[in-house]
Each structure stands twice: as structure tokens, then as C-alpha cells.
Amino acid sequence: MTTYHLDLGDNRAETLDSVTKLTLVGSELDLDNLLTTGVRAPVPLWGDVLLTRGDDRHEATTTWVEDVENTNTHQDVVLIAGDPADPASRRVRLADAWASTTYHLDEDDDPDAFVISFKDITIEK
Template identity: 75%
Template sequence: MTTYHLDLGDNGSEALDSVTKLTLIDTEVDINDFVAGDYKAPVPLWGNVILTRGDVRDEDTTKWVEDVENTDTHQDVVLIAGDPADPTARRVRLVDAAATMTYHLDEDDDPDAFLISFTDITVEK
């Protein structure tokens, strides 16, 4: 299983426990298959994805995730597949991403999981 890091563009990243349920235009796609593939869609691939935070948390990420009602928090973010220091690690750019109102999908099940939505997704190689 690939490890992922969330990068908000603040010169830091946060290791994630998991990245699951990548949904592109209402179709669920395995994140590892998407990262390894060569997707070139003629239209924006909007959707959402569930990120589960680990024990070590970045303050900026916490602030961004908890500010779900502020539309100014929409920004491009990057999921790094593998080691963030490795220049060959694939980077998944989520365009206009924001934590959604379903911040905690099921607090009894996994209080560290949250959903982010985005308007497009691309893999940078």
C-alpha cells in the first residue's frame, strides 16, 4: 500500500493514515490505480476523496480542515504518493479543494477521516 502525504503548499506536508474512496464524476476509483495510470481526461474530473489523518498533525492542515464553512479556504492541494522528499514521487494535484460539510463522516467509526471535494484532479510525474 502506498503511503500518502497532504501538502497544502506551505512547505510542509502531513503524513496520512489512508486515502480512500476516490470518486471521480460519481465513479469510485482506486487511488493507487489512478496514480499509476495515465489518465488524460478531456474534461475536468471533479469529485471527492476521503483522507484519514495520522497521529502527527500539521497546524495549518488542522486549521484548513476545520474551516469548512469558509469558501476562501478553497485551494489547490497535493497528495504526494510516497516520500515527499523524493523528486520522483508522484504528486496528485486536487484543484480548488476544500473540506466539505461532512468533515467527520462517522465520528464513531473514524473521527480522523474527512472528505474533501475538488473541481479537477491531475497526476504530476
């Protein structure tokens, strides 16, 4: 299983326990498979993804995900598959992302899980 990091930019990154339930335009996909096959589309591929935080938390991430649905918090974020210091690690750019109103989607199952929504996805090589 791939280790993922959520990068908010400006050295604000944290290790995630898991990245699951990636949904693009209503279809659920496996992110690990998407990284190997790539994604190309003539239109933006909007969607959301369920992230589960680990023990090593960055204060900026906490602030960002708790400010649910605040349009001022929309920003591009990057999911890094592997070591963030390794330039060969695959990067998934989520354009115009925000913490979704479904922030506590799986709170009963895992209180550390939250959903972010985004307006487009790009796999960077």
C-alpha cells in the first residue's frame, strides 16, 4: 500500500494513514490504479476523496479541514504518493479543493477521516 502525504504548499504537509473512496464525476476509482494508468480528459474531472489523518499532524491541515465549506479556504492541494522529498514520487494535484460538508462522513467509523472535494484532478509525473 502506498504511503500518501497531503501537501497544502509552503512546507505544510502531513503523512496520511489512508486515501480512499476517490470519486471522479460520480464514479469511485482506486487511486493507486489511477496513478499507474493516468487520467486525461477534455473536461475537468471534479470529485472528492476520503483522507484519514495519521498521528503526525500539521496545524495548518487541522485549521484547513475544520473550516468546512468556507470558500476562502479553496486552494490547490497535492497528494504525494511516497516520499515527498523524492522528485520521482507521483503527485496528484487537486485543483480548487476544500473540506467538504461531509467532513465527518465516516466519523462513527473513524473520527480522523475527512472528505475533501475538488474541481479538477491532474496526475503529475
